[in-house]
Amino acid sequence: MVSAEISGDLTVSSRYDDESVRRFRELGYWRDGSAAALLDHWADTTPDRPYVSDGVADLTYGDTRDRAYRLGARLLELGVRPGDRVVVQLPNWSEFIVSYLALGRIGAVMVPIMMVYRDAEVEHVLANSDAVAAITTGTFRSFDHAAMFRGLQSSSPSLRHLVIARADPAPGETSFDEASGAGAAIPGADVLGPYPDPDLPHVIVYTSGTESTAKGCVHTWNTLDFSGRGLATDVFAMTDRDVMFMPSPVAHATGLVVGVLVPLTVGAPTHLLDVWEPTEALRRIERYGCTTSASATPFVRMALDAARSSSSDISSMRFWLCAGAPIPPALGAEFSTAFSGGLLMPLYGCSEIMAGTSCHLEDPPEKRSTSDGSPALAGVEITLMGPDGEDAAPGEEGEICYWGPGAILGYWREPERTAATIDSRGRHHTGDLGRADADGFVRVTGRLKDIIIRGGTNISAGEVEGHLSAHPSVAGVAVVAYPDERMGERACAVVVPADGATPTLEELTGFLRTERRISPQKLPEKLVLVDQMPMTATGKVQKFRLRELAAGA
Template structure:
């Protein structure tokens, strides 16, 4: 049975009239579209390289021609404005063309990372009601096109499959043939409204079913222009390097929209391998990037023997974990003065806090930054719903022009997340210092309730991570008959080490850590289970801790 078409979320549902007026008056929302930006740069710098991936590359004029052709081919297959189109591709230049084609005809991009399989994608297809998919054949040993052919039986809305760099079956389209479609402006129509849904990004679903985050062009463009201007200080001569998946929030925002906003270049890497990543930075003279923090550690380790020329790299934004001071110092040296800066954000809000050019090392290594962009308001809310004093922990709430309209086909979750003051509740905890810099301190529900006392898992993780034999750690609760819960430290040791629980607890006692915060169980693992966006899957670790002995 086909699910009834949902009522489309509108800007008026999310923001009051005064907020909308302010956003436009301040220039935070400027309307336009991604395709209009592409037109602008294709006219101004037609032969300038726009996107490359080591295999194929397109200048701005070619990118526009191909995007227009693909858009026309989809229209002729029945795709209409507001229809959702799933795109599951690696970090290839074709992903950028696909996004811009959908932006031109007013269809809604539903990006899906290549690591996701039948279960996750089946949910996305059913929830989004996608009418078409753009994907590839075999990539890293898995046949994506075959998967979508299987999923069509349970996704009756899905009628069109476009295949990139592979053979198409009867009734399907090849990407190359679709991009070669000749078209006129009259067929493509006017550029879409900047306030209607443009992208639905699904969360990685560490704890529950993935949610579809509904962004408009204005909510995305606000963050893209602001990051380009205030954080990366990007110009047309810069080259963005993007090894993070462009099919998710960080990669889409920083790898595609930020360079597009200023007519710069972007270089994509489809499989992260640190030595190859460094080689690409040197070859393409990349000047900026954004990744999860572990990418930096791997890059620095590789550079010890690779010795690439990394002097072009000016800014590397780090997300997902704090930046240790030693890592920031090592980065400054390896990248010849390049700056490592923290960024805190999420699919719903993109850029929440970050450090900015000129922030000293102690800010970059000791905080997650201040509000990322002008117009972003950050409030820390306590359990009573009131703002907490400086230095105290509270839930991080965001209000500003970059927030989603809501969750696709999930009004209950939308209502539970966005309060009557227009604040988006992130579910993350943080502390703000007297200078307006915030440190993310944990998840609202990422706690161990030991004997009725709430212990922050992130706080304990920070203590354990200081142990010299610990490379990575995640703290999770396990049941205890007497206290309700106790803390288990799941540790990835440094190579060659096998720390015991007593080694870690003695180390923490010497640093005068509260006894109740000492882990009472230790599990050693080779690696922590992660989502494709670099989040630890703690629900798996809770099961591991529950079953482990000792």
């Protein structure tokens, strides 16, 4: 069991009142299952049906269970216990899904980390989560992840074990293949124990949001399964004849829920793409007969550009869920032509709530381009809070607030942040702004949060500013978004140089990459030098003016 003291008093009873919990269970929003029980169902009834492929490995449901349960048993031998946090930093490989299901079987809490995260971000996650083990790989895209974790062990006393996939482990480390591979007996409940409690922490997803340090979003099996099951049935209308295509990182909220849980819900296959390259993506869609997908909007734009010169048959794709930016009418029409009548549908959500709003198959076509949808799933209530604290009327802008069975219990070991985000009505405040029409369809209009959304991924401006301010050539700095056709937004650093200094973009990004060791995706892609920052009368930087400056530079 995970004690309230360890989890920061994050329990179902501290998050929801008794009536809400009763209602969630009565209406079937929470079903008290587990990821392992779902895997067992499909492995027992359809053991030879494909589940996960990645261009290298092809695993059936039976294969996946065998490997996951062997890995789970090995982790127990290493001393991992129910409630322990285990970091998983892996690409879109079958090993990620095997790791997730292994941890879900033994009741350990998976902490997925994006592959682009480097020492600074990973060290914070390790310290905040007190992870006892990490499952990772060696060199991927010219960066040695195993070496990074080895270097961080000295500053992370709880991190006792490293499990290495698709690379050679060092002495004292564990080989993923040997731990999960064929040859050993498949352990049963006598070794693995009972299924874990579905109301205890199951996954902690770290997200930057507005603050300079990432916060851990604590999901139980019930909160996560609610979104995965609801998206599978209510949005994708998915069956076991579908094949999910997942180019979004499965260590990210979208990839985890849509790429892993949605197919698992209906016993369908999922195909993972580890490195985004649009022409290769189209080849994979043809090769594996993919029918559904989800990604940030820029992925769709690049896929459509590649389709003009590609000979791949992509007519199997019927449905692509699109997040992170509005869908222009022309983009939806172009998608339908390229994918032989396939539908491009909008989704709005975040790591804290997963699925907030979405359009559905029965919605009028014009809603797909004029809104980000209505509440995505039955049981979800979306309200907009105006500046006066009251609910905003239709057409008026307000902060988007979520109430429903899919919200996190809170932030791991962050009671102040949890209290600041969840109000007295039990609503989760997203920090995003929107307007709702008379039919309840919401259009996201902006955000209260100071972030840049690059290709659907949030970048905390405050975090990057904090790192840049440590550079000797920087006297003042602000990081803002500027529009980009492909990525939606990119980051621009607006810098007041120190006396006598003339910093360059290459100098600053090199400092961030090698000295501060932050994720490459957070590096500013434009630099503007100014004599002084535009300020309000109360001394706040006028970032709207800086965004205008960055857009025109």
